[in-house]
Amino acid sequence: MGAFIQNSSIKDSYLNFNMFAKNIDLFFSLYIPQIIQNEFKDSYVVFAGGDDLFIIGQWQSTLDLARRIRAEFIDFVKSKELSISLGIALFKPSRPVNYLAHHLEELLKNSKNIDGKNSITLFNSSVKWSEYIEIFDELSTLMGDLGDDDKMAFFYRILDICDMSSRLQSKFSPQDALWRSKLNYSYNRNIKSKDENLLQSLNKNIAKSPKAVKMVVSELIYKRRENG
Incomplete structure (x- = not known):
């Protein structure tokens, strides 16, 4: 945001800057809390103002809300130069709020440390929003349609396979290079529908x-466990 202000006409007058700052603050302090109050009643706003949000809520509602906030922000600013980064974590209800705040601040730093920011940190992984949303839209549909007969072991196996592929991107390992064959084997063993679109x-x-x-996939695991 600092770079956006520096390279725009906003800084040319106090009136422009004041209007910009007020609109950003209203988006976070009034507009988003109003959406939460009306549509995400399982979420609670701890703080909202300036360009910051701190929200606590039921895990699935909070993840749905995070995606909604990002979509609303894009529609609000109508500029590719401004973006929003989030840090999200799941905690047991007994965790004190000050611990949550400190931990989430570290996760937010992880998101902002990615080149260009515009990122999300979730389940201890940080990626660009565009990567996450594209894969979420695709896999949540394909994997969400799996039946009860399809084994949960496959979901957990995917997590291990993702780790293998991640390690392979920084250092070659013959063992990690087998992730495709392990994926195909686990898929054929555990998934009855044999949907080639999912495997591809x-x-x-x-x-x-x-x-x-x-x-x-981590979110889908939580969802299946809760529904099961």
């Missing part, structure tokens, strides 16, 4: 962005 999607996305796949 996993192969493509684990090679391209294993961290984003791990984030999406």
Whole structure:
């Protein structure tokens, strides 16, 4: 945001700067809390103001809300130069709020440390929003349609396979290089539907962005455990 202000006409007058600052603050302090109050009643706003948000809520509602906030912010600013980064974590209800705040601040730093920011940190992985949303839209549909007969072991195996692919991107290992064959084997052993679109999607996305796949699959694991 600092770079955006510096390179725009906003800084040319106090009136422009004041209007810009007020609109940003209103988005976070009034507009988003209003959405939460009306549509995400399982979420609670601890703080909202300036360009910051601190929200606590039921895990699935909070993840849905995070994606909604990002979409609303893009529509609000109507500029590719401004973006929003988030840090999200799951905690047991007994954790004190000050611990949550400190831990989430570190996760937010992880998001902002990615070149160009515009990122999300979730399930201890950090990726660009564009990577995450693209893979979320694709895999949440394909994997969400899996039946009860399809084994949960496959979901957990994908997490291991994502780690193998991630390590392979920084250092070659013969063992990690076997991730595709392990994926195909686990898929054929555990998935009854034999949906080739799902297998092709996993192969493509684990090679391209294993961290984003791990984030999406981790959410699906929580969802299946809760529904089961």
